Structure formats: structure tokens, C-alpha cells
Amino acid sequence: MNGIISATRSDDSTRLKSQIGHYVAPLPAKEPLSPPVNNGTSSRSHLGVNHPVLASFLCPITAIKDYHQDPAETRKKLANGQILMSAADFPAYLWEGTPPGESYDDDSMTDGLFKGYFLVRVSFQLFA
Numbered sequence: 001m002n003g004i005i006s007a008t009r010s011d012d013s014t015r016l017k018s019q020i021g022h023y024v025a026p027l028p029a030k031e032p033l034s035p036p037v038n039n040g041t042s043s044r045s046h047l048g049v050n051h052p053v054l055a056s057f058l059c060p061i062t063a064i065k066d067y068h069q070d071p072a073e074t075r076k077k078l079a080n081g082q083i084l085m086s087a088a089d090f091p092a093y094l095w096e097g098t099p100p101g102e103s104y105d106d107d108s109m110t111d112g113l114f115k116g117y118f119l120v121r122v123s124f125q126l127f128a
Contacts, residue, residue, distance in 0.1 A: 016125055023121040024053060026098040049078040056099050057118060060089030061109075064101040067092075093118045 021037040022028040033053055039046055049055045055075045059067045063083050067074040077083040085091070092101030096115040103112045 016122065019125060023118055023125070024057065026117065049075055056101075057091060057093035058085065059083075059092050059101070060085055061092050061095060061101055061104055062089050064092045064104060068099070068102075092116075 021033050024037065025031065025033040035046070035051070037047065037051070037054070047054060049058060052071060052075065055078060056064075056067055056071065059074065059078060060083065063074060063078075066077075066083075074083065078085065090113075092099075092104070093116045094114055095101045095104045096112040096117070097103040098117070100116050100118060105111060
């Protein structure tokens with residue numbers, strides 16, 4: 001039984017890995033993600049907070065306004081730990097908006113939560 005569960009998880013993650021670049025792009029049919037997630041190398045050093053789009057997804061929602069004002073500076077702060085990414089701060093991709101977290105409101109923080117387009121697309125991939 002455990003072997004079947006493991007194989008199913010592996011299959012889901014393999015399918016997801018090949019599609020992740022399409023899911024991150026707001027309008028993949030019109031404009032692909034730039035720079036691409038898969039750059040043809042096995043290195044992952046260009047991912048996470050080192051990728052301009054992925055960094056906006058991973059940015060804690062409490063710092064998303066700073067990210068929208070100055071993406072390069074906020075990415076530096078994320079990378080060097082000046083902005084902490086902890087379990088207490090949800091990542092921006094959980095909120096609806098293009099870019100993610102765009103509709104976030106400090107006074108009504110649950111509005112749009114778990115409606116981010118990336119989260120919805122990944123959920124369909126995994127559960128459909």
C-alpha cells in the first residue's frame with residue numbers, strides 16, 4: 001500500500017514539475033514566464049528568491065507592498081534574511097491578484113486568501 005501511495009505522489013510531482021512554468025505565468029497562452037523557470041541546466045540557483053517572478057510569489061504577504069514598490073531591493077532583503085520568511089507569514093501566492101497578493105488588504109486579510117491563481121492551477125493538476 002505504501003508503495004502505491006509513494007508512486008502516486010511521485011507521478012503527481014513529476015507532472016507538476018514539467019508544468020510549473022505555465023502555472024506561474026498569469027496568462028501563459030499570451031505571455032510565457034520571463035525569465036523561464038527551466039533554463040536548461042540542472043542548477044536551481046536561479047529559482048526561489050533569485051527569480052523575479054517566483055520571489056514575488058514567495059514574498060511574505062506582510063512585505064508584498066514593498067516588493068511591488070521596489071522588487072530588486074526586496075529580493076535582496078529576502079535573500080539575505082532582512083525580510084524573514086516564517087510560518088507566521090503566508091506567501092503572497094495564496095492571495096488572488098495579478099501579481100499575487102495584489103488584492104491583499106491589511107484590514108481584511110482573509111479576503112482573497114486561498115484564491116491565488118497559482119494555487120488554484122496546482123490544485124487542479126493534483127486533484128483532477
